[in-house]
Amino acid sequence: MKGTLEAIIDQVVELKRSNVDRLDFEEAAKLKDIEDALRRGPCCDFAALRQANITRAKEFNPHGVDMGLPFAVLELAGEVGELANALKKVIRHEHGIVGGSNDLQAVVDELADVIISADLVAMALNVDLADIVTRKFNATSEKHGLKTRFVCGAKGGDA
Ligand SMILES: [Mg+2]
Numbered sequence: 001m002k003g004t005l006e007a008i009i010d011q012v013v014e015l016k017r018s019n020v021d022r023l024d025f026e027e028a029a030k031l032k033d034i035e036d037a038l039r040r041g042p043c044c045d046f047a048a049l050r051q052a053n054i055t056r057a058k059e060f061n062p063h064g065v066d067m068g069l070p071f072a073v074l075e076l077a078g079e080v081g082e083l084a085n086a087l088k089k090v091i092r093h094e095h096g097i098v099g100g101s102n103d104l105q106a107v108v109d110e111l112a113d114v115i116i117s118a119d120l121v122a123m124a125l126n127v128d129l130a131d132i133v134t135r136k137f138n139a140t141s142e143k144h145g146l147k148t149r150f151v152c153g154a155k156g157g158d159a
Pocket residue numbers: 079082109110113
């Protein structure tokens with residue numbers, strides 16, 4: 001059985017094949033770009049995120065001031081607040097209340113900031129985000145007797 005990503009790639013390929021006579025060059029190129037992007041997969045994983053956070057931290061903080069765990073947690077809390085605020089505006093919009101916004105991209109962007117900030121907290125704690133997520137996800141599955149587990153990614157239980 002194919003995974004979701006492979007099924008989506010198949011659909012894109014089929015869409016391109018079945019419309020080959022109707023697509024102009026630009027449309028066909030866009031579908032090819034989508035297919036290529038899907039085949040490449042996400043360009044960011046937790047290891048890449050950590051490296052990017054380390055590199056960018058030197059730009060944000062060129063004097064290397066150790067801001068510590070409390071600052072990282074405050075930063076994460078701030079991003080969670082921004083996520084909630086963006087969603088609040090969408091809910092306002094859905095109910096026709098003044099001050100609303102139909103900007104779901106803002107919600108998505110703030111969710112990304114939450115993940116980025118979560119890695120900064122993990123970095124301050126000197127732990128690997130992939131390891132702790134894997135361990136906790138599996139612990140929760142085990143606690144509730146659920147079968148869904150990560151079977152790779154953990155480093156021998158040393159997280
Ligand atoms: Mg933000």
